Amino acid sequence: MHGHEIRTRLRTALAETTRRLGEAGVPSPSVDARALIAHAAGTEQPLVMLDELPQGFTQRLEQLTVRRERREPLQLILGRAPFRRLMLDVEPGVFIPRPETELALDLLREHTTGPLTEVVDLCAGSGALGAAVLDEIPGARVLAVEIDPAAAALTRRNLDRAGPGRGRVLEADLCAEVPELAAAAPVDAVLSNPPYIPPEAVPRDAEVREHDPHRALFGGGPDGLEVPRAVLDWARRLLRPGGVLVMEHADVQGAAAREAAAVNGGFDQLSTLPDLTGRDRFLVARRAPGEAPSGSERLSR
Structure with a gap:
């Protein structure tokens, strides 16, 4: 031909x-x-x-x-999704990384003072945030935490490719006590794109509604913030003084996420920052100086 x-x-x-x-x-x-x-x-x-x-x-x-x-997502058909400089493996039943989440890495670098050596990725999904940290911050080590066994296995693959030997995965429920996670304190940063959709909200796109696992979408509780509150609790326990949390949330949850962080009490600087379309998307919180994270206090519920 x-x-x-x-x-x-x-x-x-x-x-x-x-x-x-x-x-x-x-x-x-x-x-x-x-x-x-x-x-x-x-x-x-x-x-x-x-x-x-x-x-x-x-x-x-x-x-x-x-x-x-x-309306099967393109990423699942191709078996991969772009995220920052990486091409990540994706598979059915695991949350597909989104372009808007990529900004979390820039916010982390903008707001961090001091080293970025120990980083925790909570609700890791495919491991997108943790893998990007390994790829872009050569000295960093990442602990990724994920409740779902299939997602945890996928995270492990993506971390191994992005930074061989520098990432590890913990399969655990953040709404429970996790001694192995508590033992990781103190860390320099916590990144998280947790499930946060409120119970009555229905995702608009068929790709999301029918292919992303509901456990990765709906955040629990009447406001969708049950899992994000657990992320805040863990960030307070894990971060060194001055360490930074960057957590994604829905565009209507800016004030509620700041309030949840204020009620939590472990943070001295709280801000809501927009995604590239100008919608409220990220809570950035700095761990207050003062008592160092012990890792042993009970998870407040």
């Missing part, structure tokens, strides 16, 4: 796939179509560079397109 013929086939495939995805309500049909075509062709390079198409390309593209038409 000549180059001209291949380009014609690709142009046709791109137009047809984009049309079908658009009709299925996919938000970015052209971008997704290109990704599916590259995946079907088994290439990482731009489509214009392709000089041959593998056997079975058309059937493979059809299978992939049908999955995306059903």
Whole structure:
């Protein structure tokens, strides 16, 4: 098959796939179509560079397109998701990392004074935040905590690839006592993208509603902040004086998250910072100087 013929086939495939995805309500049909075509062709390079198409390309593209038409997330179809400088493994049943969460790393660096050697990632999911720390902060070690066994296994894989030997994973429920986590104190930073959706809120996108695990979405309690409050408790116990917590929350939870941190009592600087679209998205809290974290006090409920 000549180059001209291949380009014609690709142009046709791109137009047809984009049309079908658009009709299925996919938000970015052209971008997704290109990704599916590259995946079907088994290439990482731009489509214009392709000089041959593998056997079975058309059937493979059809299978992939049908999955995306059903609003299966693109990341699950490809088996990976971009996050900062990394390409992370993702798999069904584990929360897919989001672009807005990437800002947590910048906020951490902006607000940290002193070393960033010991970092804890609470409610790790696929391990996106912890893996980015290992990738971007060469001296750091990461302890990632995740309640779900499948997610914990995925986190382990992503941490091992980002910083071999510098990350470890603890499978645990933050709403319970976890002696091994308590023993990690003192640490320099705590990062967390916990489940925080209130019980009555229904995610808008079919990709989220039908494919992200509910345990990773809904934060518990009437306001969705039960798990985030547990994150605050652990941050108070784990952080060294001056250490920083960066925790993601829903755009309507800025004031409630600050109040929960104030009630907790372990922090002396609290701020709500926006994501790249200008919506309230992150609580940044500094551990108050004073009593060092003991790791042995009871988790206040």
